[in-house]
């Protein structure tokens with residue numbers, strides 16, 4: 001068989017007469033601490049988010065969080081899910097808590113909500129809530145529906161309020177909750193079902209739903225194809 005051939009679920013694949021089983025899909029939420037890069041390997045030898053996770057699966061991060069950013073990062077070996085979660089067509093919302101310098105005026109907040117020019121292109125409308133003050137800075141909760149590079153930091157800069165700290169607390173139906181920094185957990189079956197629904201991968205009605213563990217992947221309906229795409233950026 002040549003590399004890159006698509007195999008339908010249920011098809012048997014053998015190599016040298018030995019049955020090859022597809023890798024089980026694994027979905028992990030990590031609370032990324034600052035000081036880790038969101039890549040599988042770093043040419044500069046810095047610690048990567050994969051150093052924080054124990055798994056035999058070939059995981060990669062879905063989208064990215066900056067080296068100094070913290071919070072919810074999904075790791076998986078499901079290329080199709082990763083592709084959809086980072087594709088603008090699906091507009092999966094990401095919510096961040098951002099500590100910004102100063103106290104944004106109502107006008108600055110309105111600009112953030114409406115969209116600001118970033119890299120020569122306006123950002124899509126965002127939800128922005130003021131959470132409170134910390135010294136001479138302000139905590140904002142910002143929800144965006146696109147995953148542009150350094151998006152939240154560039155939005156802050158565009159309105160004159162640079163981001164001092166940044167944490168992602170939600171991605172689509174997933175929440176960081178009380179997961180401590182540096183720790184990870186597998187998605188629950190319920191979370192996985194919600195995630196699949198968010199990116200139009202929900203199974204047709206009538207299929208048996210698995211309510212337990214998480215790791216054990218819900219099998220796909222016959223005829224649904226796998227597509228392997230690399231992880232996107234956030």
Ligand code: URA
Nearest residue numbers: 065066150151152153
């Ligand atoms: N926006 C940023 O600026 N940085 C991140 O890590 C994520 C979103």
